Amino acid sequence: MxxxxxxxxxxxxxxxxxxxxxxxxxxxxxxxxxxxxxxxxxxxxxxxxxxxxxxxxxxxxxxxxxxxxxxxxxxxxxDPIYGLLDTLSLLKFEDALIELIYDIKKNEDLRYIRNINDNSIIILNRNSILTEIKKRLKFVDIIDINIMRGRLEIFGKYLEDKDFSIVLDCSDIRRIEKKFYERNRLRVIIQSFPKGEVPPIYGVNDNCLIIHCW
The missing domain is CATH 1.10.260.40 (lambda repressor-like DNA-binding domains)
Structure with a gap:
């Protein structure tokens, strides 16, 4: 390219x-x-x-x-162009995640939805995110995701086989929540937890995103 x-x-x-x-x-x-x-x-x-x-x-x-x-x-x-492409990859990942959350909510996809205290919670583990995001991204290939408390690291390749890595920190996650509301008029709170740190109420022992929608 x-x-x-x-x-x-x-x-x-x-x-x-x-x-x-x-x-x-x-x-x-x-x-x-x-x-x-x-x-x-x-x-x-x-x-x-x-x-x-x-x-x-x-x-x-x-x-x-x-x-x-x-x-x-x-x-x-x-090679400053790759700095721009990394930022674009971040934005496209955000859009893909917003689309994924909306599709799960709209279609009531019970693979990812749990009812906790009469509230519907979307739970996406690392493998689910990888599988679903890959369907929605075209010009990059997501290879791995590292989930930490309040932070995601995404690793992949551009179509020309060059490696890239991007980071979603707390400010990026807040931006996703805001963009989700602007597009869908639904509020969300997105939390990320590494394995072993997920609050017991969710009954999950895996790296995951917990998404509250209302």
């Missing part, structure tokens, strides 16, 4: 969902003013894109992609 093909993947992502821009900035530690300057657009325009108040055009998506690349390459001159 050429450099331009990789950048086109990011451009298309921004074109379809300009709100991704803020997450790109935050994960890559780029200020809004810096990105606006390097992209050749006003900061107010960039702010409206990030808030979902304006749609991106192909020209704007291209300009912002190259702006992100320029900003990130100043601190990471060696």
């Amino acid at each position: 050429s450099m331009y093909n990789k950048l086109e993947i990011i451009e298309k992502c921004i074109l379809l969902n300009p709100r991704y821009i803020q997450t790109f900035r935050e994960k890559l530690k780029i200020t809004q003013s810096k990105l606006a300057k390097e992209s050749g657009i006003s900061q107010s325009h960039l702010s409206m894109l990030e808030k979902g108040k304006r749609e991106a055009t192909e020209l704007i998506a291209c300009a912002i992609t190259y702006g992100l690349l320029k900003c990130y390459s100043q601190r990471n001159p060696e």
Whole structure:
């Protein structure tokens, strides 16, 4: 896959969902003013894109992609495109997890739902997440997931067989909860536990995500 093909993947992502821009900035530690300057657009325009108040055009998506690349390459001159692709992989993993939770809730998939104290709880162990997420991700291959308290590490390969790893920390999990509500008007609380640390009420002795929906 050429450099331009990789950048086109990011451009298309921004074109379809300009709100991704803020997450790109935050994960890559780029200020809004810096990105606006390097992209050749006003900061107010960039702010409206990030808030979902304006749609991106192909020209704007291209300009912002190259702006992100320029900003990130100043601190990471060696193969900076992969820094952008790692962030995109994180966002795509988040979207796939949101889709998975919604599908389980909508279809009342009893493989993953338990009733505890008259509340429906979704429980996804490591193998379930791997199996289900792989169905929903196309441009990367998820190979393994390490579940810790309040944190997930995801390991995989891009389609060109290059390894990658991404981390979902507490702030990323909170963002997933917010995105889930914005898309589905259902509130969720997502908790991650390694094996042996899951509260006894859930009756699980495995690395897992516990998802409360209401």
